[in-house]
Amino acid sequence: MNIDIAKDNGVVTARLEGRLDTAASMEVAPIFESLNQEADKTVVLDCKALSYISSSGLRLFLGLRKASTVKGGKVIVSGMSDDIRQVFMMTGFLNLFQIED
Amino acid sequence: MKQDSKLANKQMSLSIRAGLLIVVMAALFLETTNVLQYVFARRVLRNEASLRAEGELEKAQIHIQSIVNQAEVAVHNSIWIAQWCLTHKDSLYRVPERLVRENPIIEGSTLALVPSRGGLMAPYVFQEGGAGEIKHLSLATEAYDYPSKEWFTKPIELGEGYWSEPYLDVGGGDVVMTTYSMPVRDADGNICAVLTADISLDWLSGLMGKNSVYPHAFNLVVSRGGQIMVSPIQDFIMRKTTDEVAASSGDSASFMRVNRALRSGESGEVSLKINGKGNIVYYAPVAKTGWAMAVVLPEDEVYAGIHRVGIYVKLMQILAIILLALILRSAAKSTAGFEVLNKQKERMEGELHVGHEIQMSMIPKTFPPFPDRKDLDFAASITPAKEVGGDLYDYYLRDGKLLFCIGDVSGKGVPAALVMAVTRSLFRAASAHEFSPQRIVTYMNDSMAETNENDMFVTFFCGTLDLTTGHLRYCNAGHNPPFMLTDAIRPLQVDANIPLGVMSGFAFTEQEVDMYYDDALFLFTDGLTEAENAQAEQFGLERTETVLHARRSSQGHLEALKSAVDEFVGDAPQSDDLTMLFIHYLGTADPEQSERHLLLHNDIQQIPQLADFVGTIAHDMKLSQSLAMGLNLALEEAVTNVILYAYPKGSDGLVDIEAILRQNSLEFIISDSGIPFDPTAAPEADVTLSAEERPIGGLGIFLVRQIMDEVHYEHRDNKNFLSMIKNI
Numbered sequence: 001m002n003i004d005i006a007k008d009n010g011v012v013t014a015r016l017e018g019r020l021d022t023a024a025s026m027e028v029a030p031i032f033e034s035l036n037q038e039a040d041k042t043v044v045l046d047c048k049a050l051s052y053i054s055s056s057g058l059r060l061f062l063g064l065r066k067a068s069t070v071k072g073g074k075v076i077v078s079g080m081s082d083d084i085r086q087v088f089m090m091t092g093f094l095n096l097f098q099i100e101d
Numbered sequence: 102m103k104q105d106s107k108l109a110n111k112q113m114s115l116s117i118r119a120g121l122l123i124v125v126m127a128a129l130f131l132e133t134t135n136v137l138q139y140v141f142a143r144r145v146l147r148n149e150a151s152l153r154a155e156g157e158l159e160k161a162q163i164h165i166q167s168i169v170n171q172a173e174v175a176v177h178n179s180i181w182i183a184q185w186c187l188t189h190k191d192s193l194y195r196v197p198e199r200l201v202r203e204n205p206i207i208e209g210s211t212l213a214l215v216p217s218r219g220g221l222m223a224p225y226v227f228q229e230g231g232a233g234e235i236k237h238l239s240l241a242t243e244a245y246d247y248p249s250k251e252w253f254t255k256p257i258e259l260g261e262g263y264w265s266e267p268y269l270d271v272g273g274g275d276v277v278m279t280t281y282s283m284p285v286r287d288a289d290g291n292i293c294a295v296l297t298a299d300i301s302l303d304w305l306s307g308l309m310g311k312n313s314v315y316p317h318a319f320n321l322v323v324s325r326g327g328q329i330m331v332s333p334i335q336d337f338i339m340r341k342t343t344d345e346v347a348a349s350s351g352d353s354a355s356f357m358r359v360n361r362a363l364r365s366g367e368s369g370e371v372s373l374k375i376n377g378k379g380n381i382v383y384y385a386p387v388a389k390t391g392w393a394m395a396v397v398l399p400e401d402e403v404y405a406g407i408h409r410v411g412i413y414v415k416l417m418q419i420l421a422i423i424l425l426a427l428i429l430r431s432a433a434k435s436t437a438g439f440e441v442l443n444k445q446k447e448r449m450e451g452e453l454h455v456g457h458e459i460q461m462s463m464i465p466k467t468f469p470p471f472p473d474r475k476d477l478d479f480a481a482s483i484t485p486a487k488e489v490g491g492d493l494y495d496y497y498l499r500d501g502k503l504l505f506c507i508g509d510v511s512g513k514g515v516p517a518a519l520v521m522a523v524t525r526s527l528f529r530a531a532s533a534h535e536f537s538p539q540r541i542v543t544y545m546n547d548s549m550a551e552t553n554e555n556d557m558f559v560t561f562f563c564g565t566l567d568l569t570t571g572h573l574r575y576c577n578a579g580h581n582p583p584f585m586l587t588d589a590i591r592p593l594q595v596d597a598n599i600p601l602g603v604m605s606g607f608a609f610t611e612q613e614v615d616m617y618y619d620d621a622l623f624l625f626t627d628g629l630t631e632a633e634n635a636q637a638e639q640f641g642l643e644r645t646e647t648v649l650h651a652r653r654s655s656q657g658h659l660e661a662l663k664s665a666v667d668e669f670v671g672d673a674p675q676s677d678d679l680t681m682l683f684i685h686y687l688g689t690a691d692p693e694q695s696e697r698h699l700l701l702h703n704d705i706q707q708i709p710q711l712a713d714f715v716g717t718i719a720h721d722m723k724l725s726q727s728l729a730m731g732l733n734l735a736l737e738e739a740v741t742n743v744i745l746y747a748y749p750k751g752s753d754g755l756v757d758i759e760a761i762l763r764q765n766s767l768e769f770i771i772s773d774s775g776i777p778f779d780p781t782a783a784p785e786a787d788v789t790l791s792a793e794e795r796p797i798g799g800l801g802i803f804l805v806r807q808i809m810d811e812v813h814y815e816h817r818d819n820k821n822f823l824s825m826i827k828n829i
Contacts, residue, residue, distance in 0.1 A: 022741045023708040052712070052730060054737045055800035065792045083727045087734065090807045091800055092788030 003031050011042045017049035020057035032060045039067035039075075044100075048079035053087055065096055076100055120429040127425055131418045134597075138414065142407050147381075150403040151370065153314065154383035154396040158368075161308050161320075161394060163700050164755075165387050168206060169281075172298050173262060173389075175204045176283045183212055183285045183296050187219070194224035194237060200298060201226050201235060208278070209299035211240055212285070215257070216248055218293040223247050227299070253295050256282045260292070264390045266326045267302060269339045277302040277330060277339055279390070304753070306331050306338075315402040323363050325391030352377075359384075363393040373397065413608070420604070463525055464494060468656060471498065476568050476688030479503070480655035484628075484663065484679040491517035491559075492626050492678035493525050501568050504532050507580065507682055508561040509626040511600070520557045523549070524601070528563070538563040538576035539611030542601065546578065550605035558600040562624060568688050571616040576609050583624040585614070590646050593622070621685040623649060623658070628679035632666050635673045640666055655683040697760040702753065703744045703775075711737050711758075718760055722767065722829065732767065732827060735808040738801035739771050739780070739823055747775025747821065766810075771823045778821060779814045780805075 001024035002017040014035060018024070035043055043064065061077070068075050078100040080088065088094045183196045197210035209227035214220065223240035240247045247253055256263040265280040282297040305322055308331075322331035327342035337346065343363060347356035355374045359382050362371045368385035379400035386393050470479055481494050491510025496503060506528050510517040524545070531544040542563050549559070562583060564575035575593075579600035582592040596610040616622070625645070632640040648665050649658065659681050666679065699714045701707040712733055719729035740756055748754035754775055761768040786796075786803040806812055811826040 019709070019712065021708050021712070021737055023705050026705060052733065054734055054741070055804055056741070058800060062792065062795060069793055083730045086727065086731075087804075090788075090804065091786070092790075096792040096795070 001028055003028055005031070005035070011044060012038045013044045013046055015046045015049065019052040020050060020060075021052060021054050022056045025054070025056035025060055029060065032064060035064055036067040039064060039073045040071040042074045042076065043068065044076045044078055046078050047081070047084060050084060051081070053084055055091075058087070058091060058093060061093065062096070074098065120426065123429060124422060124426050128418075128422055131421070135411070135414065135418075139407065139411065142410065143404060146404055146406055150315070150381065150398050151383060154370075154381075154398060155385075157320075157396050158383060158385045158394060160700075162385065162387060163698065164308055165305075165390070165392075167700060168300070168304075169264075169389055171204065171206055172281050172300050175200055175207060176262070176281055176296055176298050179296060180283065180285055183294065184287070186212070187214075187285065187287065187293060190219065190222070193222060194226060196296065197224060197226040198235065198237075200296075201228055204298075206300055207298045208301050210297055211247075212294055212296050213240065213247055213253055214294045215292060218287075218291075221248075252280045252282045252297055256284045256295055257292050260284060267324050267328055267330055267339065270299075270301075277305070302330065315398050317402060318396065318398045321363070321395040321397065322387075323393050323395075327360070327364065330392070331394070359395075363395060366391075366393070421599075424604075463522065465496060470496070474498075474568070476686070477503065478655045478685035478687060479683070480659050481682045482659045482663065482680070484675070486628070486675045486678050491521040492628065492680040493521050494624075494680055494682055495525055495528055496682070498568075502536060503566045503568060503684070504536070504564075505566070505624075505682060505684065506561060506563040507624045507626065507680060508559050508601075509580065509628075509678075509680070510559045511557055516557050520549075520559060520602070524559050524561070532563075536565045536574070537611060538565055538574050539609050542576045542578050542598075542609045543607075546601045546603075546607060546609065547605045549602040550607075558602040560600045562595075564622075566616065566622075566684065566686065568686075571618075571620075571686055571688055572613065573616050573622070574611055574613045576611050578609060581625070581627060581630070583622055584646070584649060586621040586623060586649060587617070590649055616686045618687060619685075621655070621683065623684075624682040626678060626680040628675075628677035629662065629666065629681060631677065632670050632679065633673060633676065634670050640669050644669065655685045658683050695762045697762070699758040699760075701740065701744070701756045701758065703748050703756060703773075705741070705744055708737060708741065708744070711740060714758070714760070718762060718767065722762055724829065728827075728829075731808045732769075735805045735825060735827075736769055736771075738804050739769070739825060742780055742801055743771060743773045743775065743821070746778065747773045749776075766826055766828050768824060768826045771825075772820050774820050777816045779816070780823060781812055781814045 001020055004015040004017075006013045006015070012035065014031075020028070045061065045064075061075075065075050067073075075097055076099075077088075077097045080099070085094070088097075088099075179196055179200050182199065186192050186196050193212050193214075196212045200210040201207050209225060211223050211225040213223035221241040225238040225240045227236055227238070228234065229236050252263075252265045255265070262281060262283040265282070267277050267279045270276045270278045278299050278301055280297050280299050282295050284292040285294040285296050287293045319333040320331055321329070323329055323343055327344055328339055329337045329341055329343060329346070330339065332338055343356075343360045347353055347360045350356045352374045355372070358371055359373050362369065362382070363384055366386045368383075370381055370383045373380045373382050381398050381400060381403065382395050383398070384393055384395035464483060465481075468480055470481075471477055479496070481496065483492055483494065485492075491513065492508070493510075494505070494507045496505035498504075508521075508524055510520045510524065527545045527548055528541070531541040531548075535541050535544075542561065545561070559578070560580040561578040562575065562580040563578075564573055566573045575595075576598065577595035578598045580595075582595045584590055585593045593614070594612065596612060598609045599607055630639060630641055630645060644665065645662065648662050651661070653661060662681060663679070697714070697718060699710065701710065715729055715733040715736060718724075719726075719732065724732070736758070740758065743756045747756075754773060757772045759770040759772075761770070780802045783799070783802050785806070786799040788803070805825060808827070809825040810828045811824075813824045815822045815824070
């Protein structure tokens, strides 16, 4: 699991690559902590290279979403594959985020 | 007068003598069955012991294998870094340090150079204490002389990875350790260094748990060189070899045999005398390491069940003999006065026919009874005789299990018809909240025996077939054994229980057998086999079997049998009810079924292994990528749950994952021996809430339910079992 963070013009883009399973979620939890610090801005979670996500990964997304509500930012999830989109649909997460292709 | 009484006396003594003869014959017969039963029971118990022992060995084998593999893979994966570091001598220590830091099971590691290729250099990195503190040390000292050590010379000699003999790490708290070492080659393929990983083996002794069935059973693990690594005698561990133990023991021939068996690299069983008592040793090699392990079971514990059963059987038989004597006495008295009764009986039977019709309507007669079920082809039929008889059958489905019974009331006429109706109602009442045929039959028997004033009895067979697993539990109360149709046709093994209504408090026995895809069970009453033609020949079992040999639907079988009986009997009147049940099982174990296993520790770092496990299954079953991902997700959620919550924090536990691949479904069974917990009872996540209202947890089991078609939880044998089925 790899996350690259780029900042540009007040937009923070986190590019997620690989499998976000329970083990990986524990590993990248600190990175999401740092994203939560930026939650007053627009945060784009780029999922083009994300191949798998489990509930612990979804929890990290939800944490960021909650932080952004508190701090007045915005979370955009972009580039989801059909399979990942299916998981978002099942769990109702599709309604919680701004989704972009 | 005198003459008459003499004659009467003579007749009396004749019948007494005949009665005595019957009783003595019966006693002899029962004794013979005792001996047979003893021989048979010994064999069964021995088989069971061997199955248990092999199961335990296999489980341990998988566990050891997974740790050995982890170490080997870690070392192999570091070889390329080692090759790079060899050209940067000042960073040599990085390789072992990375190995130790990233692999908790590796306690120490070194990258030791071949002296002729770069001088003496062997930085050693090791963990100290549990806090993950990492220390450095150089092994390149004159006193230690690493180039002469086995861990260094052997892999060079073999040109491949090598597991060392286990050794005691004296400085590190007397822990048993072993080292895996692997040669490192340069670009020209010449060996220039050796990379090692030290692994503690202190988990070995706890690996094969306490055996609950055989309290004095114990386990052994020995190394290639005969070092004892696991033994109930602590002083032997790493201090004695099996050669030494064998040489110093009282019965050295027997110990020598075990010693040879363990060192043979094969698996099998061998006997061992300890202090004059017999034991059975089941042994198997541990791949790669050259170790062997064994489970030792005391013979007297393996065969403990026999003596207890023997006493019960003896008591029952004495009772049976007394009962037989009583029946004979009352039979001798009641032969008179028969004629008069006959006429009355005929008249009553005419009236009873109506009653009989009513009772027949109590029996389920819709066929096919379960048209929606693809896993069951069921048929039943009852052909009443002219006179009133007392056959019955019943069946129904509850919770995916088929409950069924067949019975034949002794005698005919009013009492038989009444008893039949009572029996059928009792079956419904007894089975309403009960799946155990033994308990159903016991309840029915006790109710009937209490109120049975007419000495009526019912031969009865009762079974419950779990349509999901094919597991059949049954109890036979004196009924003729049904036929089991697998690849051959043979009578089902039934215990010799007495019929219902003979004696209250009788301890009926329950039996079980697994039915597989396409197996069938055929039950019948003696109206089939004892159907007589005009020459007083009986239809018999052989003709029945011949009809069953053809391949037909369940209904087809019953019709074929009925017409075969009709043809055989000809014009002779039908003397008894003819009742048949045919249960053709088409569930579960189809020919395509196979199983896969994965054993994980309660360590979240093991989660990524699930992806490969599911990936291989998906590949073999030709499942789509997205279905595979869904299955991976469901499995991960269920397993994560166990890893995080089943065992107390910091304690070591296992998660056993079994996958059953069937033609039309895939089942995962996840089991652990942690705290009893039913994840299916957890409240469902509400996916309609807004982000602010959504709780962080509760999604896991929700996803499992979304993805899988069936989820069941069960706690038995102190284990949690979660079964998840996906129809494909």
